[in-house]
Amino acid sequence: MSEASGDNPASVSNDAIRDEVQSWLADNWDPEAMKKGAFGPLGRDWTAKVVDAAWAATRWPKQWYGRDYNDAQARIVETEFARVGAPGTGQDRINLWANTVLTFGNEQFKKKYVPALLKSEINMCLLYSEPGAGSDLAGLRTRAERDGDEWVVNGQKVWTSGAATADYGMLVARTDWESPKHGGISFFFCPMKQPGVEVRPLRQITNESHFNEVFLTDVRIPATNLLGPLNGGWRVLQTALAYERSMMGEGARGPRSGAKGASEKGEEELIALAREAGRLSDPVLRQDIARVIAYKKLNALNTARAKAELEQGTSSPIMSLGKLAMSRILHEEAKLRTNLLDAGSLLESSDYPRAEDANFLTLNAYFTSIGGGTDQIQRNIIGERVLGLPKEPEVDRDVPFRSVRSS
C-alpha cells in the first residue's frame, strides 16, 4: 500500500496523491483502446477498473469505494484524469444515483446498488414531475400504498428521460394524504421492467423526443426499496435535486449544429456568422452581438469567480445565478441569430443549417427557462435563499394534502 492510500488521508501529501494517480493512469489508461471499444460498451470495463481501484469517488469513505479524501485532494485526482482524458472519477460529485443511494440506503441496499451504479451497470431514470406537479413538485399525486412486503404505485409521471431503457427509476410518491403536502411523500427505488410501467415518448416543440410520459398502474416496489424514512421523501428529494443541479449548469444546448455547452469562445462564432450573413457592418446588430457575447462572457466570469470564492471557503451567492443567466443567454442569442438571418429564418431543414440553428435555439431555450424550475421559480429561490427576502404566504402549506386545491 502506497503512502497516498495510507490510513490518515489528511496527512497524505498532494505530491504523493499526484504520483500515485499518475502512475496508475500510466499503467492502466489507454485512450486508443477506449476509442476502439476495447473497454466494452460505453467503456464500462474502464469504469469498473476505476471503481475497483478506488478512484471513482475518492471523497467517499474507504468502505464505499472511496479514499476519505478532502476536496482539494480529490481535485488532484480529477485534474490528472482530465489531463489524459480518462473518464470515471469525480462520481462523488456528479453521480446523482450513487450519491442518493449512498446517503439514504440501508447497508444491504447500498451493497447491492452502489457498485452497480458507480460502474454504470444499471440504467436509471427520474420519476419526479407530474402533469399537475411541475413548479410545485410537492403537489404530486402519484400514490403508493402498502401491500404486504410491497408498495403498489399508481399515477403518472412526465419529463422523464431514459424511461424506456431504465432498469430502475427514482420515484417520489404520496404515502400519506392526511399530512400537509411536504410531509406525506416517500422516495422509492422503483423497478421499471414490469408490466404496469408504460412509457410513451413526449414530443417537444423542437420536434425531438428526449423525454417520456410514464404511466404507472399497480406497479410493485419491494418495501426494502424505500430510500430514507417513510413520509420523509421530501428531504431525500431535495438532496437528490442538489446532486442533479451540480450535474447540470454546463449542460445547456446552444444552436442545433453547435456543440453542447455555451462556449466561452461563442464570440468568434457569432461574429463569423454575422460576417457570413453580410451583416457585420450593421451598427444596430453590432450592439446586439456585443450584448450577447457579453452575457456569455459575464456568465463565465461569474462562474469562475464563484469557484474561486468556494475554494477560498467563502460561500458565493453567484452559483445560483447561472441558470437564470443561461436562460437569458439562450433566448437573446436566438433573437440575435434570427436578426442576423432575417427572412432566411423562415426556413428549416438541414439544407439551411443557420436557419435551423436560429429556430432550434429559439424553441430549445425554453428547455432551460422552463425545465428544472422555471425562471420564475429560480428568481424566487435567488430572492429567498440568496438575498434573504421573505417567502410568500403559502396557502397549502399546513393543510392536509387531501384538501389542497388542484387544477
Next chain:
Amino acid sequence: MSEASGDNPASVSNDAIRDEVQSWLADNWDPEAMKKGAFGPLGRDWTAKVVDAAWAATRWPKQWYGRDYNDAQARIVETEFARVGAPGTGQDRINLWANTVLTFGNEQFKKKYVPALLKSEINMCLLYSEPGAGSDLAGLRTRAERDGDEWVVNGQKVWTSGAATADYGMLVARTDWESPKHGGISFFFCPMKQPGVEVRPLRQITNESHFNEVFLTDVRIPATNLLGPLNGGWRVLQTALAYERSMMGEGARGPRSGAKGASEKGEEELIALAREAGRLSDPVLRQDIARVIAYKKLNALNTARAKAELEQGTSSPIMSLGKLAMSRILHEEAKLRTNLLDAGSLLESSDYPRAEDANFLTLNAYFTSIGGGTDQIQRNIIGERVLGLPKEPEVDRDVPFRSVRSS
C-alpha cells in the same frame, strides 16, 4: 326658459342645446377680459357665472346646478366651451371635490359646500397617503376619535399637494381598530386652518416641492363633516379615487422645458433634438427614436380607440392601460434623451436646457411610475380587474386591524 332647458332633457334636441350654449357664450364669454384678469383672481367670477347659468355640471340634477343632461348632450356643451376656449364646464366629470360631496354629503352639507366647490371659492387638498400606507392605502393609521360633536384626529399624511393653502382636506382616518382593515375607515371633510395642522414641504428628487407632509395633532372636525357612513369610508374613497383618475391620465409631465402632457407630436421634437445633437444619422439611435415615438403614438391610438368603444357602449379594457403605458413612455424617452446628449447629460442648469430636460425627465418619470399607484400595483389592477386573474392571498384582509403587521 328656452327649449333646451325644458322639463324633459332627453327630448331636447342637440341643435337646441348647441344654439343655447353658443348664444350664452356669445353674450357672456370674453377671452380678453379673462386675460386681463377682469374675471377676478383665477377667473373665479367667470366660473361663478358658469355655475349660476347651470353650465358647470350639466349632467347633474337641476336642483344641484345641473340640467339632467345625458353624456352626449353634456359633450355638446363642453365642445362649445372648448371651441371658444372658455373654462368652467364639465365639472360633473372632473371636479373631484364637488362630485364627492354631492354623492356622499347630506342635504345641509351639500347646500353649504357644493356651490363653493363648483365656484372654486374654497381651496382643497387630499389627505390620503401615509408614510406607512402607500400602495396599501387601506393600511392607514391616522386615527379619528369621537369627542362630543367633534372628531379628534391624530396622525401623519404625506404626498399632499396644496396643503399649505387649503381650507379643507378630504381625509381618510381609522375610526375602528377592531374591524378588518377596510372596514374601520371613515371619510372626513377636514378644516385645515387650525393649530393642530402642521404642513411641511416635501422635497422631491427633482429638487422641487410640489407636495407636503401634513402632521395632524388633535385636529378637530365637526361631526357633520363625516362623508358617507361611519366606518364606510373605504367606499367613499374608491369613488373619490375614480374621480381623481379621470382627472389625471393626461397630466404626466414631459421634459422640464416642454409643455405638460405627452404630445402626439412628440415625434417632431425628438427628431429635431437628434438633428440638433448631430445624432440623427446614427442607426442605433434611429431605432430607439422610432421606438419611443411609437410608444407615444400607440398610447394615443389606444386612448382614441377606447374612447370610440366607450361611445359605442362597449366597455374597453384599454383605459386602464394608459398609466402603465405612460410610465414606459416617460422612462424610455428619458433614456433616449440621455443617449442623444451623451456627455452633455452630465450637466444641469438653465444654461443647458437639453441636459436639464433629460435629467428632469429621468427623475420625474417616477412621479408617474410610482405616484397614484406604482406600476406594480397597476399591473395587479389590470391583471385582476381587466383580465380576471385571481387575487393573491391577502393575509391581512380578515384580521382585526389592531393585529395587522406594519413596518
Next chain:
Amino acid sequence: MPELDDSERNELQNTVARLLADRSSESDVRKTMETETGFDPALWQLLAEMGIVGLLIDEQFGGYGAGAMEIERVMEEVGAALLCSPLLASAVLAASVLGASGDDDAQRRLLPDMAKGTSIATIALTGTEGSWTPEGVAVRAESNGTDWTLSGTASFVIHGQNADVVLVVANTEQGTALFQVEPSELGTAIRALPTFDHTLRLAEIEFAATKAQLIGEDGNGWPAVEQGLNLTRVALAGEQAGGARRVLDMTVEYAKNRVQFGRAIGSFQAIKHMAADLLLESESATSAARHAAMSLASTSDDAEPAISLAGFACADAFSAVTAASIQMHGGIGFTWEHPAHLYLRRARADAQLFGTPMFYRERYIQQLGG
C-alpha cells in the same frame, strides 16, 4: 359593395370568426399543415362563397370591392385561428397588385377566377435575400421587341407551389415591371421551400429565359406593387394583432385554471404582471393595425408611417406574446401537442414577410422626416 360602417365590419369579423371556429380548429390546422399543399380546398371554397376571397377585388370582376379596413378585420380572425390558406398571397397581395396594375386585360382575364377561388395567384417579388423593396428584386426581364423572357431567382414566394397564376416582379431596362408566367413554363424550376412555420407555404423559382407576359406598363410596375404591398402589410398586421390577442386569451385562461402551490398560477405576480404587460402589447397591436387600415382606406397623408408603425408594433407584439405564452404555460407549453409553439412559429414568419421590425422602424423615422 357600399362602404361598411364599423358595426358592419364587426359583423363581418364575427362571421369569419364563426366559420373559422368551426372549420379551422386546432386539430384542423394540425391536419392541414401536414398536407402537401398546406391548405384545405373545401374551406377555401367556403371562404370564396362567403366573399372573403374576393373581398378586395373590384365588383366588376366578381369581387366585393372592399378595402383595408375590412380585410384587416378578417385577418384578425385568420391570425387568431392560424388559418392555413393562400388568402394573403392570392386574395390580398396578388389581387391588389393586379387591381392597381391598370392592366384592364389582365384584370379581366385573371381576377374573376381569383375572386371565385377557382384560381390561386401569387407574386414572386424578392430574391434570396428576402427584401421586399425595389432593391430586393432579383429577376431580370428581357424583350426581343415582342416577347419577354425572365432570368434569375425569386424566393419566399408565398404558396408559389399551389398557384396557377404566377405574377413576377422583374427589373427591365425601363425600371420595374410586372409579368405573368404560366406554371407550365416553370416545371421543376419551382421548388417548395421547407418552412419553420408549418402553416405557411413558400417556394423558390429559378427563371432561365422563361417566357413571360407583361402586365401593365414596362418600367412603371413598382407603384402597383407598392400599393399592393401596403395593403398586404395592413392585412398582415391584422393577422398579427388577432393572433396576439388569441394567444393572450388562451394564456390567461390557462393561468386562471392551472393550480400550483394551492393557487391558480395567475394569482402570482410573476404571471399576472406578464399578462398585464402583454395586454398592453396586444391592445397596442390592434390599435396600430386598425389605424393603419383606416389611414390607408382614407388615403390619409399619415398612411405610410401608420403602416410602418403597424409593421413593427404588430410583429413585436405577436412575437412577445407568443414567446411569453410558452414560458407562462411551463412544461406543457414545451410540448408539440400544445398549440403555443404553432403560434410562435407563425409569429416568427409574420415578423419576416414584407419587412422586419428593424426595417419598419428605420422606414418609420424616415417617413416622419427623420
Next chain:
Amino acid sequence: MPELDDSERNELQNTVARLLADRSSESDVRKTMETETGFDPALWQLLAEMGIVGLLIDEQFGGYGAGAMEIERVMEEVGAALLCSPLLASAVLAASVLGASGDDDAQRRLLPDMAKGTSIATIALTGTEGSWTPEGVAVRAESNGTDWTLSGTASFVIHGQNADVVLVVANTEQGTALFQVEPSELGTAIRALPTFDHTLRLAEIEFAATKAQLIGEDGNGWPAVEQGLNLTRVALAGEQAGGARRVLDMTVEYAKNRVQFGRAIGSFQAIKHMAADLLLESESATSAARHAAMSLASTSDDAEPAISLAGFACADAFSAVTAASIQMHGGIGFTWEHPAHLYLRRARADAQLFGTPMFYRERYIQQLGG
C-alpha cells in the same frame, strides 16, 4: 509595494470600507457635495496618509506602486460610499498618465506631492463633445521653437477647479502631446460646470495662446494617455460595481422591512424577482470589473476587450440597479431626503465619463475582431 495576494486585497478593501463608513456617511456626502470644492480636505489627507492617494504612484516618487487590481477594490468602496473626492482625477487618471509619460523630470516634480495629497492634479482631455478618444481632443498646441502655447476648449475636466496641477492633452503638428499649464495662467478661463451628479466636480477650460510646458515627447503623447485611461476605466468600473452592490443591499434591506398589505414587500414576486435580476447585474458587474483589473495587471492580450466589457457591463448594471431601486422604494425613493437619487445621479455620471455603454459595445466587438 510587493504584489498583493487576494486576501491582502480584501484587507485593503475592508480598510477603505471602514474608513469611509466612518467619514463618508450619507450625511457626510450630503454636506460635502454642497460645498464649493465638493470634497473634504481632511478626509483627502487621511486617504493620502493611508496610501490610497499614492496607491498607483511608483515607490521612488513616494507612492506604493500598486496596480489595477488594488485600485479596483478601493474604488468598489468609493462607489459604495459615494465618496466625494478628486481621487479618480488626481490619484488615478493624472497619476497614471504621468507615470506612463516617460518624463522623469515631470514625474519627479509632480508625483511626490500628488502622492502626499498636497497637490491635486487633473487632465484636460476632451472637448465639449465629450469623447475620450484622440478624435475628441479639441486643444491645439503651437510652439515657437522653445515655448508652447495652447488654444481651444477642453471640457468635462474632473475637479479642474480644484487642481493645482493641470495636465492638458493637445494636438500638435507631430500628433498628440501632453502639457502642463500653471493654474495662474488660466484665471477666469477655468470655469466650474454645473453637474447633475452633485458629488462630482467638472470644469471647462478655454485656452487662448496659454503658456504651457511639454511633458514627455511631442507627438507621442497618446499611448501614455490611453494607458492611464485604461486604468481609470477599470477604476471607474470598480466604482460602478461597488455602487450597484451597495444600492442593491440597501434596497433588499428595505424590501425586508417595509410592510404593505400585512407582508414585507420583498415577499411579493414583483419586488423579489426584480431583486433577483438585479443581483445578476450586480454580481456580473463585480466579475467584469475584477476581470478587467486582472487582465490589465497581467498585461494579458485580453485586457483591451476586458476593459470595454467592464465599461458597458458595469455602467449598465449601476444604471439598472439605481433606476430600479427608486421604483422599489416607492414614494420614499422619490424624496430628496432618501439617498436613492444620489446614487442614480452618480450612476448617470459614471455612464458618461470616458465613454458610454454604446461606445464600449462598439469598441468591444472591434477588439474581438468583428
